Amino acid sequence: MVHHPSPSLVHAPDVSAADLRRRLSITDHDLLLVRLYGSVIVHRLDEFVRHFYAWLELQPEFSHFFSDGERLSRVQRQQTEHWHDFFSGTLDDEYVARRRRIGDTHARIGLSLAAYLASVDVSLTILLDRMYDGRLEKQAYIDCQRAVTKMIHADTIVIVDAYTRMTQRTLTEQTRALMEMSTPVTQLWDSILVLPVVGIVDTPRANDIMTSSLRRIAETRAKVFIIDVSGVSVIDTAVANHILKVTHATRLMGCQSVLSGVSPIIARTMVELGIDVGSIETSATLRDALERAFRTIGVMVVPVPGTPTR
Amino acid sequence: MNGTVTVELHAEVDLSVLMRQAGAFLRRLGLDAEERDRLLTVAMELARNILKYARTGLVRLSSERRREAVVVRVEATDRGPGIADVALALTDRYSTGGSLGLGLPGVRRMVDRMEIESVPGSGTRVLAERCVTPRSGGRS
Amino acid sequence: MIPVTAAFAHLEGALVATVLGDMDPEGWNGLRRSLLDEVQHRGVRALVVDLSAVRVMDPDDFEHLRRTLKMAAVLGAPAVLTGVSAPLAAALASLGANLEGVVGEATVERALDAARRASS
Numbered sequence: 001m002v003h004h005p006s007p008s009l010v011h012a013p014d015v016s017a018a019d020l021r022r023r024l025s026i027t028d029h030d031l032l033l034v035r036l037y038g039s040v041i042v043h044r045l046d047e048f049v050r051h052f053y054a055w056l057e058l059q060p061e062f063s064h065f066f067s068d069g070e071r072l073s074r075v076q077r078q079q080t081e082h083w084h085d086f087f088s089g090t091l092d093d094e095y096v097a098r099r100r101r102i103g104d105t106h107a108r109i110g111l112s113l114a115a116y117l118a119s120v121d122v123s124l125t126i127l128l129d130r131m132y133d134g135r136l137e138k139q140a141y142i143d144c145q146r147a148v149t150k151m152i153h154a155d156t157i158v159i160v161d162a163y164t165r166m167t168q169r170t171l172t173e174q175t176r177a178l179m180e181m182s183t184p185v186t187q188l189w190d191s192i193l194v195l196p197v198v199g200i201v202d203t204p205r206a207n208d209i210m211t212s213s214l215r216r217i218a219e220t221r222a223k224v225f226i227i228d229v230s231g232v233s234v235i236d237t238a239v240a241n242h243i244l245k246v247t248h249a250t251r252l253m254g255c256q257s258v259l260s261g262v263s264p265i266i267a268r269t270m271v272e273l274g275i276d277v278g279s280i281e282t283s284a285t286l287r288d289a290l291e292r293a294f295r296t297i298g299v300m301v302v303p304v305p306g307t308p309t310r
Numbered sequence: 311m312n313g314t315v316t317v318e319l320h321a322e323v324d325l326s327v328l329m330r331q332a333g334a335f336l337r338r339l340g341l342d343a344e345e346r347d348r349l350l351t352v353a354m355e356l357a358r359n360i361l362k363y364a365r366t367g368l369v370r371l372s373s374e375r376r377r378e379a380v381v382v383r384v385e386a387t388d389r390g391p392g393i394a395d396v397a398l399a400l401t402d403r404y405s406t407g408g409s410l411g412l413g414l415p416g417v418r419r420m421v422d423r424m425e426i427e428s429v430p431g432s433g434t435r436v437l438a439e440r441c442v443t444p445r446s447g448g449r450s
Numbered sequence: 451m452i453p454v455t456a457a458f459a460h461l462e463g464a465l466v467a468t469v470l471g472d473m474d475p476e477g478w479n480g481l482r483r484s485l486l487d488e489v490q491h492r493g494v495r496a497l498v499v500d501l502s503a504v505r506v507m508d509p510d511d512f513e514h515l516r517r518t519l520k521m522a523a524v525l526g527a528p529a530v531l532t533g534v535s536a537p538l539a540a541a542l543a544s545l546g547a548n549l550e551g552v553v554g555e556a557t558v559e560r561a562l563d564a565a566r567r568a569s570s
Binding site: 207210211214215217218221223245246248249250251252253254255279 | 531532534535536537538539540542543544549550552553554555556557560561
């Protein structure tokens with residue numbers, strides 16, 4: 001049996017509205033207060049925009065991001081919409097999704113998180129101090145301030161999450177780009193090629209491995225192709241299938257493939273996954289594979305007589 | 311408190327995110343390399359299935375201490391087409407995706423318990439559990 | 451009438467069949483029949499099929515060729531491919547063609563050697 005409540009088959013986002021409510025203890029009453037404060041200021045949001053852009057113009061990023069007036073007015077319009085949304089006092093998953101899109105956009109255009117957080121702080125000051133007209137009771141005003149701040153924090157959590165995700169994505173994309181740049185099929189000896197595989201084999205990389213290996217085999221008329229996987233910790237069926245395809249393809253071109261660096265752990269995993277290890281020639285170390293390759297091409301490596309041995 | 315790790319899958323790039331985050335999570339649990347790699351393989355299998363059949367979804371790793379042992383859970387959820395015949399999908403060499411189709415039965419062999427809930431047309435949830443004993447150094 | 455799809459050269463009990471270019475399924479079928487014919491009636495002991503003029507091949511056509519080579523082997527003529535280009539090999543493997551048991555060599559000489567070795 002399952003040991004925890006079985007989740008429905010709904011695709012839950014990482015930060016959900018429920019998460020945010022729990023984390024920041026945002027109650028329905030808080031949302032009501034946000035709506036109440038909204039009624040004080042939403043009809044004067046043009047004022048907010050004025051204050052905000054007076055500040056923004058002094059920021060170093062301003063000229064970089066708002067060089068054309070059309071974009072500026074579009075962003076101002078979106079911002080007004082955003083605050084309307086905010087002060088409607090609804091914190092549900094759709095709201096979170098809209099916030100995440102804003103975060104994505106900011107991250108994508110390359111606005112720094114520091115600049116973003118500074119703008120949040122300024123917005124808070126404008127909304128709670130400058131635009132406040134003193135019409136609420138003192139305690140009500142204090143409670144509203146607290147509720148609005150909580151909501152702002154909720155926004156910030158979502159946005160920071162979006163930034164983190166974007167950064168991580170960029171980072172992995174760059175790493176992959178680096179790996180892709182080098183599928184280093186190296187000629188180790190006449191007729192012997194070796195390819196060290198590192199990291200994760202995804203579709204573009206798998207295709208890259210296929211084409212560069214076969215191209216090199218055609219160029220060098222290699223007879224043995226060693227695929228060294230000692231730098232890979234996980235061989236799942238997708239990777240194994242691909243390696244199988246490569247070995248079959250090289251065989252068509254007169255080149256025999258050997259999978260080297262297969263640790264006992266990987267060997268066991270492959271067997272458990274049901275991969276037909278028998279159809280791939282494997283060896284535990286690159287050294288073993290090389291020895292076998294030398295035998296295949298009829299080369300013997302012998303010590304030079306008279307060389308002192310260690 | 312070991313928490314959980316959740317990785318959203320939208321594209322193959324996310325596989326490396328999963329590898330890194332799940333790897334760190336399993337290290338925090340104090341598992342040895344063999345156990346880590348085994349559970350990572352399970353996570354990768356399920357993640358690739360999601361990308362292949364449902365395009366997007368989630369893989370979540372969590373753990374629960376049971377006396378000296380730790381139960382590690384790998385859970386994969388998607389809102390994809392679902393599996394029409396779960397029993398058939400657990401048969402070796404069955405595939406609808408043009409590959410050897412070894413994923414699910416293989417995963418089942420690698421874990422102690424596996425559970426599949428699937429509703430054709432609305433999604434699939436696969437839960438794989440393995441009970442492991444962390445090496446003493448990794449506990450905290 | 452079998453269209454001319456390949457040039458056959460007999461060399462001391464070995465047959466080298468050079469496919470003349472890309473073919474439709476009809477062509478591959480024709481080649482299949484004539485290959486098995488030659489093997490059966492001319493006492494071929496080793497078979498080499500040269501694909502260097504072939505740029506593209508459908509996985510189904512390849513499957514037929516694979517079976518033909520297998521049959522040739524059963525009839526006493528182990529078969530070896532040659533001239534498979536890197537793009538052709540990559541395409542066949544990626545498209546999921548069954549390549550198991552099919553052996554190629556980089557040159558006609560090597561292929562002849564390999565086929566003769568397998569035959570003895």
